[in-house]
Amino acid sequence: MPETMRDRDRLLARFLVSTEQMQQIESKIFAAGMPVAALMEKVGGLIARRFQILYPRTTHQRVGILVGMGHNGGDALVVARELYVRGYEIAIYVPSEQLSELTNQHYCYVSSLGVRIVDNVKDLTDCDVIIDGLFGFGLNREISGNLFEAIELVNKSQIPVVSIDLPSGIQADTGCVLGIAIKATVTLCLGIWKLAFIHEQAIAYLGRAELIDFDIPLADIQQILGKQPTITRMTADRAISNLPLPRSSITHKYHEGHLLLVVGSAQYSGAAILSSLGARATGIGMLSIAVPASLKPVLLNYLPEALIIGCPETEAGTIKSLPELDFNKYQAIACGCGLTERPSKVVKQILAANCPIVLDADALNIIAKLGTEISLSNRSQPTILTPHIGEFKRLFTKIPTTNKLGAASAATQASGAVILVKGARTVIAHNGRSIVIPDSTPALARGGSGDILTGLIGGLIATDRRADLDIAEVVATAAWWHSQAAILAATERSELGVDPLTLIHYLNTVISTDSNNLDCDI
Ligand SMILES: NC(=O)C1=CN([C@@H]2O[C@H](COP(=O)(O)OP(=O)(O)OC[C@H]3O[C@@H](n4cnc5c(N)ncnc54)[C@H](O)[C@@H]3O)[C@@H](O)[C@H]2O)[C@@H](O)CC1
Numbered sequence: 201m202p203e204t205m206r207d208r209d210r211l212l213a214r215f216l217v218s219t220e221q222m223q224q225i226e227s228k229i230f231a232a233g234m235p236v237a238a239l240m241e242k243v244g245g246l247i248a249r250r251f252q253i254l255y256p257r258t259t260h261q262r263v264g265i266l267v268g269m270g271h272n273g274g275d276a277l278v279v280a281r282e283l284y285v286r287g288y289e290i291a292i293y294v295p296s297e298q299l300s301e302l303t304n305q306h307y308c309y310v311s312s313l314g315v316r317i318v319d320n321v322k323d324l325t326d327c328d329v330i331i332d333g334l335f336g337f338g339l340n341r342e343i344s345g346n347l348f349e350a351i352e353l354v355n356k357s358q359i360p361v362v363s364i365d366l367p368s369g370i371q372a373d374t375g376c377v378l379g380i381a382i383k384a385t386v387t388l389c390l391g392i393w394k395l396a397f398i399h400e401q402a403i404a405y406l407g408r409a410e411l412i413d414f415d416i417p418l419a420d421i422q423q424i425l426g427k428q429p430t431i432t433r434m435t436a437d438r439a440i441s442n443l444p445l446p447r448s449s450i451t452h453k454y455h456e457g458h459l460l461l462v463v464g465s466a467q468y469s470g471a472a473i474l475s476s477l478g479a480r481a482t483g484i485g486m487l488s489i490a491v492p493a494s495l496k497p498v499l500l501n502y503l504p505e506a507l508i509i510g511c512p513e514t515e516a517g518t519i520k521s522l523p524e525l526d527f528n529k530y531q532a533i534a535c536g537c538g539l540t541e542r543p544s545k546v547v548k549q550i551l552a553a554n555c556p557i558v559l560d561a562d563a564l565n566i567i568a569k570l571g572t573e574i575s576l577s578n579r580s581q582p583t584i585l586t587p588h589i590g591e592f593k594r595l596f597t598k599i600p601t602t603n604k605l606g607a608a609s610a611a612t613q614a615s616g617a618v619i620l621v622k623g624a625r626t627v628i629a630h631n632g633r634s635i636v637i638p639d640s641t642p643a644l645a646r647g648g649s650g651d652i653l654t655g656l657i658g659g660l661i662a663t664d665r666r667a668d669l670d671i672a673e674v675v676a677t678a679a680w681w682h683s684q685a686a687i688l689a690a691t692e693r694s695e696l697g698v699d700p701l702t703l704i705h706y707l708n709t710v711i712s713t714d715s716n717n718l719d720c721d722i
């Protein structure tokens with residue numbers, strides 16, 4: 201075996217393909233001798249096996265199957281046959297007149313077995329579960345007519361749906377809905393994750409997404425995607441390998457990084473606390489926190505170990521100026537949470553520091569006013585901008601935001617900064633590469649979550665002493681960690697129970713769980 205199964209799973213989980221790339225990979229497999237029909241048989245068999253685990257016959261006896269004209273429909277017919285011979289009651293609905301050759305062969309054979317073929321999609325509405333094999337990555341135009349009506353009816357029926365490869369109606373590259381799309385309960389993505397899975401507009405249709413590995417040789421994938429693919433997914437093993445763990449047994453606090461946070465105002469003192477607690481979770485060796493002087497006691501109350509720098513403050517309770525600070529002491533600076541937009545001079549001062557800086561929230565609005573490209577043009581060390589989509593629009597007024605992935609790439613190209621665009625699928629772009637955080641939870645949609653992320657990013661950058669430090673990788677690790685902690689907290693406490701202090705508590709819990717369970721949970 202050329203690769204261990206575990207290494208294969210780990211690598212496969214990182215890849216994302218466009219339709220064109222998938223077709224190129226498929227062509228390589230066929231050119232090497234794999235018969236098209238044999239591959240469909242293999243894939244259909246794997247789907248059928250997974251289906252039987254998800255929906256056993258004992259509880260889901262009646263299965264409706266939607267069959268499209270292309271190979272997605274062919275896969276569905278192989279599944280129909282496999283389930284039929286194992287005792288499921290199958291009803292097949294084929295809305296198209298013309299089937300592709302291989303799909304038609306499967307259709308003829310399945311019909312010859314006596315499987316029930318229905319003329320109307322309404323006849324599937326008494327099924328326990330429906331398998332959607334209408335379209336996969338071959339969907340290339342709006343859905344209309346009886347196909348539209350079939351999808352509409354299935355969506356209204358509330359019957360669980362398992363979509364093969366993609367929910368039919370979702371465009372494989374953009375995640376856009378072409379007219380209408382199946383709202384899947386489970387989507388079994390075939391071979392390699394399609395780009396659609398990382399686009400936010402597809403999320404409501406995907407249900408729970410799983411990858412069905414059908415043994416595409418990694419060499420073929422790597423040949424088409426390149427050794428350093430342009431877009432990848434952040435995964436557990438990848439993120440954990442970037443964490444500052446295990447610590448050297450002879451380390452000391454000055455070896456574990458020194459982060460300066462410049463945060464807070466009388467109005468937003470909580471943001472200062474939360475970003476500081478986020479940084480603390482990274483195990484940072486030394487944490488300095490510059491806040492308006494009046495906030496010192498409250499910060500000390502939460503973080504007795506931190507060096508709190510009380511700054512001169514305005515009447516409004518914002519930082520007026522930074523005291524004399526030697527920026528060379530710090531491995532990173534994170535700035536912006538709860539700052540208000542007043543301290544623009546302070547942000548300008550920080551931009552001159554000769555270390556990586558993370559700018560969030562108010563610091564982003566300040567540099568948007570100063571002019572993003574002008575502000576960042578003289579920086580010799582990495583700058584990390586972490587906008588949500590509203591901040592992004594203010595920062596990069598000329599970049600369209602309909603496609604977040606494209607927007608992040610354009611922004612990094614325009615500014616030279618590492619760009620992290622927050623959302624249900626957070627994207628990190630730098631140097632022509634993008635990393636997507638594939639999982640998150642709406643539990644994070646509440647004030648304070650972003651402040652914690654800023655602290656995490658700053659802390660991880662400051663603790664990372666690798667000579668070949670890939671800054672985008674570290675930023676993506678922080679975003680992955682943040683999402684995973686929220687997912688675990690939401691699982692245990694519901695999506696309503698993930699207040700920021702709870703999230704902070706789960707940050708360290710989730711990585712101890714993940715690093716212990718890596719062998720089984722990829
Ligand atoms: N690439 C691979 O390695 C494999 C692919 N397989 C399956 O093959 C699928 C792709 O097959 P196809 O390329 O045949 O594509 P699809 O099965 O997605 O369908 C393409 C067909 O639908 C028609 N069509 C597209 N949009 C339409 C619309 N809006 N209304 C009506 N008709 C429309 C096209 O003209 C074409 O005939 C995958 O999603 C997967 O399910 C598997 O069988 C095996 C392995």
Ligand SMILES: [K+]
Nearest residue numbers: 335364366368
């Ligand atoms: K499908």
